Amino acid sequence: MVTITDVARAAGVSPSTVSYVLSGKRAISLETQRRVQQSIRRLGYHPNAGARALASSRTNVIALVIPFRVDLNMPVVMQFVATMVSAARAHGQDLLLLTKDEGPAGLRRVVGSAIADALIVMDVEAAEPRIPVLASLRRPTVLVGVPDEPQALTCVDLDFVAAGTLTVNHLADLGHRHIALLGPSPTVYERGTSYAGRFLRGFNETVAARGLHAVSHPCVPSYPGVRAFLDLTLRADPSITAIVAHNEAVLGALLSEVRHRGLDIPRDIAVVAVCPDDIAMAQFIALTSVTIPAADLGTLAVEMTLRQLDGPVLPEIRLLSPRLTRRESTA
Amino acid sequence: MVTITDVARAAGVSPSTVSYVLSGKRAISLETQRRVQQSIRRLGYHPNAGARALASSRTNVIALVIPFRVDLNMPVVMQFVATMVSAARAHGQDLLLLTKDEGPAGLRRVVGSAIADALIVMDVEAAEPRIPVLASLRRPTVLVGVPDEPQALTCVDLDFVAAGTLTVNHLADLGHRHIALLGPSPTVYERGTSYAGRFLRGFNETVAARGLHAVSHPCVPSYPGVRAFLDLTLRADPSITAIVAHNEAVLGALLSEVRHRGLDIPRDIAVVAVCPDDIAMAQFIALTSVTIPAADLGTLAVEMTLRQLDGPVLPEIRLLSPRLTRRESTA
DNA sequence: TTGAAAGCGGTACCAG
DNA sequence: CTGGTACCGCTTTCAA
Numbered sequence: 038m039v040t041i042t043d044v045a046r047a048a049g050v051s052p053s054t055v056s057y058v059l060s061g062k063r064a065i066s067l068e069t070q071r072r073v074q075q076s077i078r079r080l081g082y083h084p085n086a087g088a089r090a091l092a093s094s095r096t097n098v099i100a101l102v103i104p105f106r107v108d109l110n111m112p113v114v115m116q117f118v119a120t121m122v123s124a125a126r127a128h129g130q131d132l133l134l135l136t137k138d139e140g141p142a143g144l145r146r147v148v149g150s151a152i153a154d155a156l157i158v159m160d161v162e163a164a165e166p167r168i169p170v171l172a173s174l175r176r177p178t179v180l181v182g183v184p185d186e187p188q189a190l191t192c193v194d195l196d197f198v199a200a201g202t203l204t205v206n207h208l209a210d211l212g213h214r215h216i217a218l219l220g221p222s223p224t225v226y227e228r229g230t231s232y233a234g235r236f237l238r239g240f241n242e243t244v245a246a247r248g249l250h251a252v253s254h255p256c257v258p259s260y261p262g263v264r265a266f267l268d269l270t271l272r273a274d275p276s277i278t279a280i281v282a283h284n285e286a287v288l289g290a291l292l293s294e295v296r297h298r299g300l301d302i303p304r305d306i307a308v309v310a311v312c313p314d315d316i317a318m319a320q321f322i323a324l325t326s327v328t329i330p331a332a333d334l335g336t337l338a339v340e341m342t343l344r345q346l347d348g349p350v351l352p353e354i355r356l357l358s359p360r361l362t363r364r365e366s367t368a
Numbered sequence: 369m370v371t372i373t374d375v376a377r378a379a380g381v382s383p384s385t386v387s388y389v390l391s392g393k394r395a396i397s398l399e400t401q402r403r404v405q406q407s408i409r410r411l412g413y414h415p416n417a418g419a420r421a422l423a424s425s426r427t428n429v430i431a432l433v434i435p436f437r438v439d440l441n442m443p444v445v446m447q448f449v450a451t452m453v454s455a456a457r458a459h460g461q462d463l464l465l466l467t468k469d470e471g472p473a474g475l476r477r478v479v480g481s482a483i484a485d486a487l488i489v490m491d492v493e494a495a496e497p498r499i500p501v502l503a504s505l506r507r508p509t510v511l512v513g514v515p516d517e518p519q520a521l522t523c524v525d526l527d528f529v530a531a532g533t534l535t536v537n538h539l540a541d542l543g544h545r546h547i548a549l550l551g552p553s554p555t556v557y558e559r560g561t562s563y564a565g566r567f568l569r570g571f572n573e574t575v576a577a578r579g580l581h582a583v584s585h586p587c588v589p590s591y592p593g594v595r596a597f598l599d600l601t602l603r604a605d606p607s608i609t610a611i612v613a614h615n616e617a618v619l620g621a622l623l624s625e626v627r628h629r630g631l632d633i634p635r636d637i638a639v640v641a642v643c644p645d646d647i648a649m650a651q652f653i654a655l656t657s658v659t660i661p662a663a664d665l666g667t668l669a670v671e672m673t674l675r676q677l678d679g680p681v682l683p684e685i686r687l688l689s690p691r692l693t694r695r696e697s698t699a
Numbered sequence: 700t701t702g703a704a705a706g707c708g709g710t711a712c713c714a715g
Numbered sequence: 716c717t718g719g720t721a722c723c724g725c726t727t728t729c730a731a
Binding site for chain 2: 708
């Protein structure tokens with residue numbers, strides 16, 4: 038194994054000089070820099086992460102807590118993760134994967150053992166049980182999602198309340214009076230996942246404000262689930278002319294089943310989806326949608342984490358405004 | 369921060385004793401063990417990972433290289449990742465996330481800097497360019513997928529050749545003579561992803577062996593992609609009575625479009641899918657399928673990694689035999 | 700059964 | 716602009 042001392046010897050300087058060349062925390066003559074860099078390359082030197090962490094109390098690792106529930110939309114989660122890894126790597130940070138299963142103890146372990154410097158937590162619940170631990174850890178933390186009581190923790194998410202409002206307003210403006218909300222899986226509601234409730238709130242408030250009629254139900258992520266949803270919904274209110282789909286996992290099934298029932302989209306039933314743009318456009322009819330900006334959110338989450346690592350930062354809740362793109366499924 | 373010395377002092381023993389209590393590498397009196405354990409709990413001690421890694425040359429971290437291409441099936445990838453994290457954690461290991469983008473240099477970095485002890489690499493290509501680095505790293509490594517020249521690296525995967533054979537035989541046994549293969553996205557073939565070619569090989573060989581007629585095409589993961597596939601395929605051979613779908617991303621779209629064209633499944637068109645069971649069963653008609661045992665493969669990959677960490681192991685290629693479950697989409 | 704102490708490979712302070 | 720060195724927290728050998 039090549040150590041900093043090997044490099045120092047090869048370059049004819051002291052270990053500390055090599056360290057300073059690497060960190061740039063001290064002025065080094067160009068000539069010395071060159072010699073050191075060259076020795077580093079020649080020897081194939083890689084600074085030992087453990088030693089570095091020990092001496093500097095910095096691991097350059099961010100722990101990422103992600104959900105693995107099947108009822109969640111994996112493609113979206115993956116998009117998040119993908120952009121986060123990229124963003125983190127672009128700043129010299131690595132990502133450590135944790136699951137929700139580890140619970141509060143897992144968070145404590147990772148921070149206590151100095152495995153990671155910071156935490157990004159996805160799949161936040163309204164009454165998020167990990168908040169006390171997170172707060173007590175006093176480490177840079179970013180929640181993707183907004184709990185009811187963030188306790189001075191930094192949060193970032195799409196403004197789902199506004200998204201709910203946006204979809205309803207769009208449909209109301211088009212003249213729809215009876216609309217249905219196809220919500221996430223019941224299990225998502227059961228565990229109080231924050232975005233589900235927030236979207237529903239925006240939806241309901243706007244329905245009331247505009248004097249519309251609406252029904253809403255969760256939907257099990259399967260074809261039978263969609264069938265059940267439609268049966269239930271259309272029976273409850275046969276005059277429904279529009280569906281808001283806040284459940285990407287069943288978008289395809291929904292459209293397929295609606296068409297199969299002889300209903301034309303958008304003539305008989307208009308559809309607005311809440312999902313990433315590429316998914317909205319991959320259906321047999323391009324869907325009007327409120328996009329879930331997974332990439333933006335992911336990048337933002339990492340940036341907000343890095344800012345906290347750089348120094349104290351005021352806690353904030355950052356909500357991205359929803360954007361609705363009109364396509365062929367509404368008229 | 370609580371250190372091993374703090375614990376030692378609190379328990380009235382030396383640091384080395386605490387270390388040995390923790391590692392179990394030396395006989396310690398029960399009484400001492402008790403006192404130490406108690407101090408550990410009382411003080412909330414967590415051994416510092418960096419220090420530990422430095423002193424023991426063991427990080428207890430496994431690097432996991434995963435693909436993030438949108439054309440890949442994210443739910444399956446996630447299932448892999450999920451089981452791997454669990455399996456790893458169950459053995460006291462953490463998972464570090466890397467992407468394919470980092471390339472060979474990324475692998476070298478992670479091992480060179482002693483950030484991870486071992487590597488699990490997913491999304492392996494037939495002519496896998498990372499093999500030389502991987503081999504030169506001399507670290508426990510498991511490839512999920514089988515490259516053309518594994519070079520004494522350990523691999524684990526579903527036996528996709530056998531899977532291709534299995535699907536064709538099933539259909540042939542049912543009397544189908546003209547079948548179509550809906551393959552993965554063209555980009556998957558382009559970059560020579562290993563499973564695509566292996567499945568195709570099994571498929572083609574068996575088609576020939578049984579004297580069948582077959583056409584096969586990749587399929588862009590979108591509804592229009594499916595339409596194009598069907599147009600192309602049915603025009604090429606109008607007597608096709610069965611479709612093998614090796615592309616979960618478009619399963620729903622395929623069924624939807626087939627039905628939309630007035631074709632009944634399985635009466636007019638039989639369908640066999642290659643996908644996880646839960647996906648096969650979530651469609652409007654339960655699909656006959658060859659399962660992709662993501663969970664088994666994930667667990668296995670981790671176990672094979674741990675075995676290598678425990679000591680030298682003979683390299684092997686482990687292929688799980690495919691299992692076909694007959695459901696309602698074939699007759 | 701236990702303790703003392705020498706590293707592990709960096710970082711950063713103190714000197715010059 | 717550069718060097719020497721104490722120290723980060725743990726593991727493990729040597730000694731008792």
